[in-house]
Amino acid sequence: MNDSRIQRKGREGRVIGIDAGGTRTRARLADAATGRTLGEGTGGPGNALSVPPDTLARHLAEALRGAVRSGGGGAEAVAVVAGFAGGGPGGGRDRALAALGAALVEIGASPERIEVHGDADVAFAAGPGTPADGLVLIAGTGAAGARVAGRRAVRAVDGDGWLLGDAGSGFWLGREALRAVLRALDGRGPATALAVPVEALCGGLTREHVVRYAYAGHPVRLAELSPLVVEAAAGGDAPAAALLDRAGDELAATVRALNPIPGEPLVVTGGLLAPGGPLLDRLVARVAPLGLEPAAVPDGLSGAVSLARLLL
Amino acid sequence: MNDSRIQRKGREGRVIGIDAGGTRTRARLADAATGRTLGEGTGGPGNALSVPPDTLARHLAEALRGAVRSGGGGAEAVAVVAGFAGGGPGGGRDRALAALGAALVEIGASPERIEVHGDADVAFAAGPGTPADGLVLIAGTGAAGARVAGRRAVRAVDGDGWLLGDAGSGFWLGREALRAVLRALDGRGPATALAVPVEALCGGLTREHVVRYAYAGHPVRLAELSPLVVEAAAGGDAPAAALLDRAGDELAATVRALNPIPGEPLVVTGGLLAPGGPLLDRLVARVAPLGLEPAAVPDGLSGAVSLARLLL
Numbered sequence: 001m002n003d004s005r006i007q008r009k010g011r012e013g014r015v016i017g018i019d020a021g022g023t024r025t026r027a028r029l030a031d032a033a034t035g036r037t038l039g040e041g042t043g044g045p046g047n048a049l050s051v052p053p054d055t056l057a058r059h060l061a062e063a064l065r066g067a068v069r070s071g072g073g074g075a076e077a078v079a080v081v082a083g084f085a086g087g088g089p090g091g092g093r094d095r096a097l098a099a100l101g102a103a104l105v106e107i108g109a110s111p112e113r114i115e116v117h118g119d120a121d122v123a124f125a126a127g128p129g130t131p132a133d134g135l136v137l138i139a140g141t142g143a144a145g146a147r148v149a150g151r152r153a154v155r156a157v158d159g160d161g162w163l164l165g166d167a168g169s170g171f172w173l174g175r176e177a178l179r180a181v182l183r184a185l186d187g188r189g190p191a192t193a194l195a196v197p198v199e200a201l202c203g204g205l206t207r208e209h210v211v212r213y214a215y216a217g218h219p220v221r222l223a224e225l226s227p228l229v230v231e232a233a234a235g236g237d238a239p240a241a242a243l244l245d246r247a248g249d250e251l252a253a254t255v256r257a258l259n260p261i262p263g264e265p266l267v268v269t270g271g272l273l274a275p276g277g278p279l280l281d282r283l284v285a286r287v288a289p290l291g292l293e294p295a296a297v298p299d300g301l302s303g304a305v306s307l308a309r310l311l312l
Numbered sequence: 313m314n315d316s317r318i319q320r321k322g323r324e325g326r327v328i329g330i331d332a333g334g335t336r337t338r339a340r341l342a343d344a345a346t347g348r349t350l351g352e353g354t355g356g357p358g359n360a361l362s363v364p365p366d367t368l369a370r371h372l373a374e375a376l377r378g379a380v381r382s383g384g385g386g387a388e389a390v391a392v393v394a395g396f397a398g399g400g401p402g403g404g405r406d407r408a409l410a411a412l413g414a415a416l417v418e419i420g421a422s423p424e425r426i427e428v429h430g431d432a433d434v435a436f437a438a439g440p441g442t443p444a445d446g447l448v449l450i451a452g453t454g455a456a457g458a459r460v461a462g463r464r465a466v467r468a469v470d471g472d473g474w475l476l477g478d479a480g481s482g483f484w485l486g487r488e489a490l491r492a493v494l495r496a497l498d499g500r501g502p503a504t505a506l507a508v509p510v511e512a513l514c515g516g517l518t519r520e521h522v523v524r525y526a527y528a529g530h531p532v533r534l535a536e537l538s539p540l541v542v543e544a545a546a547g548g549d550a551p552a553a554a555l556l557d558r559a560g561d562e563l564a565a566t567v568r569a570l571n572p573i574p575g576e577p578l579v580v581t582g583g584l585l586a587p588g589g590p591l592l593d594r595l596v597a598r599v600a601p602l603g604l605e606p607a608a609v610p611d612g613l614s615g616a617v618s619l620a621r622l623l624l
Contacts, residue, residue, distance in 0.1 A: 157498045160519070164491055164526050179476055186469045188569040207472070214476050257500040 014038065015312070016067060016111070017304030018082035019122055020046025020060065020096070022141045027063035029070075029077060030305045032312055037305075041066015048096035049086030056095065060103035068107065079113040080104065081308040083122025083300050085142075088153065092118070113311045119300055120146035120153040126303030127267035127295050130310075134265030135258050135292070137251060139272040139279060141223045143169035145254040151307065157257045162220045168250030168279070170271055174225030176243050178214055182207060184239075192239035197228040226271075230278040247272070248282030255287055262291025269297045326350065327624070328379060328423070329616030330394035331434055332358025332372065332408070334453050339375035341382075341389060342617045344624055349617075353378015360408035361398030368407065372415035380419065391425040392416065393620040395434030395612050397454075400465065404430070425623045431612055432458035432465040438615030439579035439607050442622070446577030447570050447604070449563060451584040451591060453535045455481035457566040463619065469569045474532045480562030480591070482583060486537035488555050490526055494519060496551075505549035509540040538583075542590040559584070560594030567599055574603025581609045 018027045025046035029039040043062030045051055051059065060082075068077075084096040096116045104111065124136035124146070136153070137145045143166045144159025162171045181198045183189030185207055199205040202213035214222065232240035251273075255266065266287065272279040275296045284294055297303070330339045337358035341351040355374030357363050363371070372394075380389070396408040408428045416423065436448035436458075448465070449457045455478045456471025474483045493510045495501030497519055511517040514525040526534065544552035563585075567578065578599065584591040587608045596606055609615070 155498075156519070157500060160491075160494050160523060161527060163531055164487065164494060164523065175476065179472075182472050182476060186467075186569060187571075188469060188565065207468070211472060211476065215473060219475055253500065257498060259499075 014077045015305060015308035016064065016077040016080040017122070017301055017306070017308050018046075018060065018063065018080065018100075019119070019300040019304050020048070020056075020082060020084040020087070021119060021299070022047045022050075022085045025059045025063040026299065026301050027060075027067040028301050028305055029067040030309070032078065032309050035305060035309060039067045039070035041068075041070065046084055047086045048084040048092040048099070053095055053099055056099035057102040057106070060099055061106045064103055064107050064109070068109075077109060077111050079115075079308040079311040080109075080111045081115045081117065081122065081304045081311065083117045083119045083304050085119045087116060088118040088120075088156070113308075115307065115311060117304075117307070118146075118153055120144065120156070121148065121151060122300035122303040122307060123269045123297065124148045124153075124265075124267045124303065125151060125306045126269065126297040126300050127265055130303070130306045131265040131267070134267065135255065135260055137255055137266065137268045137273065137283075137294075138270040139169055139251055139268070139277075140270030141170045141220060142166040143172065143251060143254065143270070145258055147258050151310075155258065158254050167254065168247040168272075170223035170226040171220050172250070173229045173243060173247055174222035175219075176246070177225045177229050177240070178210055178222065180239050180243065181205075182210055185210075190239055193232045193235060193237035194228065194240055197232070198225070201225070201228075244279065244282060248279055248286055251279065251283055252286035255283075255292065256290065260287075260290050260292055264292070266292045266294045267297060268294045269299055274298050326389045327617060327620035328376065328389040328392045329434070329613055329618070329620050330372065330375065330392065330412075331431070331612040331616055332360070332368075332394060332396040332399070333431060333611070334359050334362075334397045337371045337375040338611065338613050339372075339379040340613050340617055341379040342621070344390065344621050347617060347621060351379045351382035353380075353382065358396055359398045360396040360404040360411070365407055365411055368411035369414040369418070372411055373418045376415055376419050376421070380421075389421060389423050391427075391620040391623040392421075392423045393427045393429065393434065393616045393623065395429045395431045395616050397431045399428060400430035400432075400468070425620075427619065427623060429616075429619070430458075430465055432456065432468070433460065433463060434612035434615040434619060435581045435609065436460045436465075436577075436579045436615065437463060437618045438581065438609040438612050439577055442615070442618045443577040443579070446579065447567065447572055449567055449578065449580045449585065449595075449606070450582040451481055451563055451580070451589075452582030453482045453532060454478040455484065455563060455566065455582070457563075457570055459570050463622075467570065470566050479566065480559040480584075482535035482538040483532050484562070485541045485555060485559055486534035487531075488558070489537045489541050489552070490522055490534065492551050492555065493517075494522055497522075502551055504551035505544045505547060506540065506552055509544070510537070513537070513540075556591065556594060560591055560598055563591065563595055564598035567595075567604070568602065572599075572602050572604055576604070578604045578606045579609060580606045581611055586610050
């Protein structure tokens with residue numbers, strides 16, 4: 001930091017990408033020329049619409065500090081691109097920009113270029129070859145699809161949140177698991193091995209136990225049951241497998257509503273669709289007739305870095 | 313109140329029935345011998361599980377005071393039967409009993425017989441001829457069915473609340489109306505005239521407006537949209553009519569899960585199934601093949617009175 005020539009060279013050479021999701025915020029410091037990762041950091045949840053502004057700034061600063069500290073230097077990044085869940089045009093984008101600005105000030109950074117995106121943009125940019133146009137589908141706690149043109153999402157389908165949509169998401173699977181157990185209990189549905197982990201989770205297998213558990217906290221935490229559905233299906237439980245099939249159907253319907261063009265890129269990510277994700281095979285099978293071959297990426301972080309490099 | 317012989321005679325002659333529901337609590341003072349209504353009163357919501365104990369007692373006292381005051385006398389009722397939403401065996405019944413006891417003390421009443429029931433019991437008892445055994449289906453803000461034997465609900469289906477169930481209820485219709493509008497907006501579903509009242513309610517017809525409205529308060533308040541679905545369907549909107557059809561299907565499925573015996577009583581009530589209710593015709597058509605003829609009653613209040621009279 002003492003020699004201004006070295007400092008300038010260091011500054012020209014670095015970018016920061018941020019992927020601020022519903023579960024955590026991740027930041028990556030990278031070499032602008034090569035894209036090589038120099039450092040990474042993690043912070044708390046980063047949904048621009050639901051996380052309070054001060055908390056959002058704090059989580060961003062946490063992630064940024066981790067990235068620049070492990071990068072072995074100061075915060076001399078020339079360009080920063082951040083993708084936020086809930087960060088689309090409108091209230092979300094303004095809040096995201098304000099929080100990002102505050103976090104950058106807090107860590108003493110002053111990049112020349114800052115850009116805020118929704119999470120769909122950075123997820124799509126993580127696709128092979130950093131495509132500019134195509135489709136993206138994110139399925140984690142929530143679920144949303146988008147058509148991207150010129151590196152920006154131009155049309156969204158679903159992403160309507162746990163109460164109204166997020167069809168095929170982790171929350172959706174968790175809620176449907178509880179409903180399946182309730183229906184087995186009152187005879188409206190078949191018996192299911194899901195009753196075993198649900199009983200453990202709820203402290204009992206009566207309707208009162210299940211209902212009390214479900215209404216005990218924020219509904220979106222029902223997403224924590226989705227791994228139980230995956231496990232039960234893997235163990236041969238037909239109702240659990242049927243839930244995964246229905247989730248796959250819902251996600252494919254979201255893709256179909258985007259009016260896909262055969263052969264165009266379809267980038268998928270999120271806990272359910274990342275490489276090895278529990279719904280990936282089902283989605284691949286369901287969108288093949290549409291002429292689409294999903295490319296699964298771990299998250300939007302490398303996409304945010306790619307977009308930051310493109311800014312220079 | 314001065315002549316003990318007149319007082320005793322008055323006491324022997326009166327009962328109180330209470331129907332404590334999710335929307336309001338109603339109390340009726342009646343002549344024990346003839347069942348003739350002597351007075352009625354109303355209080356705030358009376359769900360035994362969700363309304364805090366002190367508030368529950370206060371709402372009961374409100375309704376009781378109205379009933380005995382308009383009955384032109386003191387609180388000399390010999391028997392009181394109260395049916396509570398959420399008042400089934402377990403925590404709900406205990407809370408209901410405690411609140412009712414407190415309310416009776418507050419209005420200065422000391423009946424000889426007090427009985428607390430779930431709302432299914434009193435709704436069923438409102439059926440023609442005060443049946444003792446059969447089926448009951450309540451569809452208002454929530455939706456629940458039960459088999460009744462010996463005047464007590466012995467098996468329940470649904471009633472799982474807005475997050476996990478209440479299929480075909482007012483909340484269900486309201487939430488599905490918003491989903492239908494969102495799907496019309498993003499192309500996953502057909503255009504619907506529901507967009508007009510939804511736009512008025514949400515202050516705009518973008519996804520952001522609808523989503524903001526939906527998540528702005530307690531989810532169960534989405535039940536306030538169900539009359540809009542009924543109106544739109546009456547005006548010829550096919551998606552709205554389809555929602556009413558699906559609601560009818562869900563309610564019929566709830567009945568079917570109770571293993572109905574052809575010819576047995578089926579008493580129905582709640583805002584959607586009371587006489588003239590918007591889902592009554594659909595339900596009648598769907599349960600006819602099961603050998604059932606629904607008897608629609610306005611609410612459980614007359615049933616509570618009937619049960620109180622049977623206590624003597």
